[in-house]
Amino acid sequence: xxxxxxxxxxxxxxxxxxxxxxxxxxxxxxxxxxxxxxxxxxxxxxxxxxxxxxxxxxxxxxxxxxxxxxxxxxxxxxxxxxxxxxxxxxxxxxxxxxxxxxxxxxxxxxxxxxxxxxxxxxxxxxxxxxxxxxxxxxxxxxxxxxxxxxxxxxxxxxxxxxxxxxxxxxxxxxxxxxxxxxxxxxxxxxxxxxxxxxxxxxxxxxxxxxxxxxxxxxxxxxxxxxxxxxxxxxxxxxxxxxxxxxxxxxxxxxxxxxxxxxxxxxxxxxxxxxxxxxxxxxxxxxxxxxxxxxxxxxxxxxxxxxxxxxxxxxxxxxxxxxxxxxxxxxxxxxxxxxxxxxxxxxxxxxxxxxxxxxxxxxxxxxxxxxxxxxxxxxxxxxxxxxxxxxxxxxxxxxxxxxxxxxxxxxxxxxxxxxxxxxxxxxxxxxxxxxxxxxxxxxxxxxxxxxxxxxxxxxxxxxxxxxxxxxxxxxxxxxxxxxxxxxxxxxxxxxxxxxx
Amino acid sequence: xxxxxxxxxxxxxxxxxxxxxxxxxxxxxxxxxxxxxxxxxxxxxxxxxxxxxxxxxxxxxxxxxxxxxxxxxxxxxxxxxxxxxxxxxxxxxxxxxxxxxxxxxxxxxxxxxxxxxxxxxxxxxxxxxxxxxxxxxxxxxxxxxxxxxxxxxxxxxxxxxxxxxxxxxxxxxxxxxxxxxxxxxxxxxxxxxxxxxxxxxxxxxxxxxxxxxxxxxxxxxxxxxxxxxxxxxxxxxxxxxxxxxxxxxxxxxxxxxxxxxxxxxxxxxxxxxxxxxxxxxxxxxxxxxxxxxxxxxxxxxxxxxxxxxxxxxxxxxxxxxxxxxxxxxxxxxxxxxxxxxxxxxx
Numbered sequence: 001x002x003x004x005x006x007x008x009x010x011x012x013x014x015x016x017x018x019x020x021x022x023x024x025x026x027x028x029x030x031x032x033x034x035x036x037x038x039x040x041x042x043x044x045x046x047x048x049x050x051x052x053x054x055x056x057x058x059x060x061x062x063x064x065x066x067x068x069x070x071x072x073x074x075x076x077x078x079x080x081x082x083x084x085x086x087x088x089x090x091x092x093x094x095x096x097x098x099x100x101x102x103x104x105x106x107x108x109x110x111x112x113x114x115x116x117x118x119x120x121x122x123x124x125x126x127x128x129x130x131x132x133x134x135x136x137x138x139x140x141x142x143x144x145x146x147x148x149x150x151x152x153x154x155x156x157x158x159x160x161x162x163x164x165x166x167x168x169x170x171x172x173x174x175x176x177x178x179x180x181x182x183x184x185x186x187x188x189x190x191x192x193x194x195x196x197x198x199x200x201x202x203x204x205x206x207x208x209x210x211x212x213x214x215x216x217x218x219x220x221x222x223x224x225x226x227x228x229x230x231x232x233x234x235x236x237x238x239x240x241x242x243x244x245x246x247x248x249x250x251x252x253x254x255x256x257x258x259x260x261x262x263x264x265x266x267x268x269x270x271x272x273x274x275x276x277x278x279x280x281x282x283x284x285x286x287x288x289x290x291x292x293x294x295x296x297x298x299x300x301x302x303x304x305x306x307x308x309x310x311x312x313x314x315x316x317x318x319x320x321x322x323x324x325x326x327x328x329x330x331x332x333x334x335x336x337x338x339x340x341x342x343x344x345x346x347x348x349x350x351x352x353x354x355x356x357x358x359x360x361x362x363x364x365x366x367x368x369x370x371x372x373x374x375x376x377x378x379x380x381x382x383x384x385x386x387x388x389x390x391x392x393x394x395x396x397x398x399x400x401x402x403x404x405x406x407x408x409x410x411x412x413x414x415x416x417x418x419x420x421x422x423x424x425x426x427x428x429x430x431x432x433x434x435x436x437x438x439x440x441x442x443x444x445x446x447x448x449x450x451x452x453x454x455x456x457x458x459x460x461x462x463x464x465x466x467x468x469x470x471x472x473x474x475x476x477x478x479x480x481x482x483x484x485x486x487x488x489x490x491x492x493x494x495x496x497x498x499x
Numbered sequence: 500x501x502x503x504x505x506x507x508x509x510x511x512x513x514x515x516x517x518x519x520x521x522x523x524x525x526x527x528x529x530x531x532x533x534x535x536x537x538x539x540x541x542x543x544x545x546x547x548x549x550x551x552x553x554x555x556x557x558x559x560x561x562x563x564x565x566x567x568x569x570x571x572x573x574x575x576x577x578x579x580x581x582x583x584x585x586x587x588x589x590x591x592x593x594x595x596x597x598x599x600x601x602x603x604x605x606x607x608x609x610x611x612x613x614x615x616x617x618x619x620x621x622x623x624x625x626x627x628x629x630x631x632x633x634x635x636x637x638x639x640x641x642x643x644x645x646x647x648x649x650x651x652x653x654x655x656x657x658x659x660x661x662x663x664x665x666x667x668x669x670x671x672x673x674x675x676x677x678x679x680x681x682x683x684x685x686x687x688x689x690x691x692x693x694x695x696x697x698x699x700x701x702x703x704x705x706x707x708x709x710x711x712x713x714x715x716x717x718x719x720x721x722x723x724x725x726x727x728x729x730x731x732x733x734x735x736x737x738x739x740x741x742x743x744x745x746x747x748x749x750x751x752x753x754x755x756x757x758x759x760x761x762x763x764x765x766x767x768x769x770x771x772x773x774x775x776x777x778x779x780x781x782x783x784x785x786x787x788x789x790x791x792x793x794x795x796x797x798x799x800x801x802x803x804x805x806x807x808x809x810x811x812x813x814x815x816x817x818x819x820x821x822x823x824x825x826x827x828x829x830x831x832x833x834x835x836x837x838x839x840x841x842x843x844x845x
Contacts, residue, residue, distance in 0.1 A: 047553060051563065141706060141710035145712065199622060202587035324709065325726070327702045335555075455697075459668055
């Protein structure tokens with residue numbers, strides 16, 4: 001313990017040098033902006049800046065790049081709340097209640113609780129990274145394909161949290177998402193599936209492109225239909241208003257704690273990630289809430305939980321990266337590439353061979369989170385003032401951002417067309433009351449579920465008992481299956497009751 | 500819902516506007532660079548080096564290292580701009596460079612992936628579309644097990660693979676990729692039979708091996724050396740022509756009587772019909788680079804590769820031979836884009 005603290009202080013000595021402080025500030029500010037712009041996700045953001053660090057000091061470089069990574073988790077909230085367009089994969093679920101809060105004139109509150117939750121959970125994550133990295137590494141390694149499959153199945157239970165009135169419509173949405181997720185390279189055999197010989201379909205449908213279309217464009221189209229539903233929103237711009245009231249604080253407190261814990265344990269697993277964490281946190285929060293009926297209609301917990309989860313998950317993702325040299329997500333994979341580019345060898349010896357690098361990074365994450373919460377709280381009135389712009393003008397800008405966002409994801413013009421198509425789908429889904437979040441859920445979790453299912457069955461040579469005979473997987477399976485079946489059973493009971 | 504027909508009228512014009520905006524974006528893509536003749540001061544303008552994979556990957560590090568060394572050592576004066584055009588396992592970048600026919604200012608990094616893409620994915624981007632410039636290095640594969648594994652040497656693994664066919668699990672990335680090609684060769688040469696489990700990335704394979712979810716795995720030396728040094732994993736054999744400098748105690752498969760070699764190439768291609776003078780210019784530049792001390796120390800040793808310069812013609816011959824080799828392995832595995840039997844491992 002004493003040794004850990006000594007190392008941490010040494011890390012602070014590294015992170016607090018003026019240059020490294022500046023790098024942290026540049027990183028988190030860039031992350032904030034990258035996160036806020038729909039489409040330009042963290043992977044793209046970090047990839048864009050990685051080449052610039054080729055000749056930099058590795059510690060400064062990692063401080064800056066990881067600042068982008070966790071900074072984007074803060075920034076991603078902004079467009080989710082204000083224009084219903086997720087800036088990041090992990091903030092898709094924030095749109096559900098965040099945007100409704102904005103429609104009710106509580107945008108500043110939503111952004112405020114997201115910033116506070118992010119800070120609390122992010123800092124909790126870094127504390128855990130500081131104290132428990134070795135233990136958690138052992139925990140993370142116990143997750144093999146069957147455990148991942150069970151965990152992802154648990155992620156699917158969040159379906160009932162989105163479905164609102166009709167579980168059948170929710171199921172239809174998820175299944176459409178799952179079907180779309182099969183397009184592209186088959187991850188197990190490396191062969192193309194449903195690509196009709198088109199090279200641009202090899203990578204399948206990017207789920208961010210789909211989300212931008214479904215949520216952002218879908219909402220705009222719907223708004224064009226009913227301009228009367230979109231009066232100018234009276235949003236208070238005083239920054240005091242972005243702080244939660246005591247009632248809201250009490251409601252969000254538990255959500256933050258639960259979100260932080262779920263986010264952390266899901267985030268530490270390489271191969272799960274902050275998106276899955278945010279979905280699970282949202283669904284758990286709805287089950288734990290005394291007001292489940294308010295979810296999807298502007299419940300503050302519906303913002304606090306996923307926003308806390310994605311931040312502690314992004315801190316947790318640093319554990320496998322630093323202790324094993326194993327990246328857990330697209331962004332940490334790019335960071336790992338950075339290690340090699342800077343001439344560091346990733347692996348278990350990183351902490352002993354390059355303590356300044358590892359501990360400097362950890363210390364910088366405490367500082368970075370502090371910078372972000374200050375930056376966010378004070379910038380909220382500025383962001384919220386966007387809503388004072390007349391809807392017609394706002395809508396044009398949303399469309400513009402959607403196009404730029406979809407294009408910039410891969411510099412691929414076809415993505416713009418795909419995004420537009422998803423916009424139309426999103427519009428009809430909204431009109432017909434099918435939850436678009438279900439489609440996104442299927443699209444995100446589909447490939448993960450398929451991969452871990454097929455890996456598990458390859459390992460067991462076709463024996464399904466592998467999911468139940470391993471302890472972690474067994475417990476998760478039982479929880480997931482009962483959570484999945486419960487709404488169906490309840491629906492059947494209600495439907496079939498003779499009266 | 501009754502409102503739909505009414506709204507469609509006004510709505511269609513809006514959709515049209517949106518579509519037109521999108522089309523405008525699409526049109527932006529194809530601005531061509533003027534092609535110039537080769538003269539003494541070639542390359543007299545910025546050269547574009549396309550990396551068909553993402554930043555931070557092996558090809559990206561390769562591209563950044565060679566361009567920075569070419570500049571530092573004063574071999575090439577012109578500035579070289581690295582552009583990552585990732586996607587579709589390298590086919591997106593490949594298609595882009597193929598479209599730059601006759602352009603002497605575009606280069607592309609190439610790996611063995613271009614051969615397997617053609618064979619497994621059935622993409623129409625093939626290696627003979629391009630102008631080979633130089634092969635520079637070879638990346639080998641190590642066969643590794645967790646430290647507490649019962650397999651002390653490669654013989655133990657082969658034996659187990661013969662005694663209990665399909666029971667020992669081997670982790671690697673995508674079927675049809677380098678790891679599975681190595682296993683196919685190994686099985687063919689030794690008569691062992693292992694159960695191949697494919698993962699999405701090298702990192703996932705490592706995590707599965709360390710967690711004991713798979714018994715054995717293959718990986719490139721530079722991604723695994725950290726684990727070997729820390730003692731969490733042991734290397735049973737290297738699938739190269741010779742032992743690795745950094746791991747002198749690890750035998751090659753050949754030494755153990757198994758004729759299995761899988762080395763991934765790293766080289767540079769030009770677009771179709773590049774001027775022979777330009778090809779010669781770059782081939783000479785890369786030859787000079789590959790003979791430098793900095794190259795050996797900062798790239799080859801650092802990343803544990805084998806240096807292996809080949810000039811354009813020999814590079815082409817090498818590719819032809821490699822293509823035949825990979826083709827037979829892929830057929831053996833029952834892979835291929837169409838008309839082939841179902842994937843055995845799934």
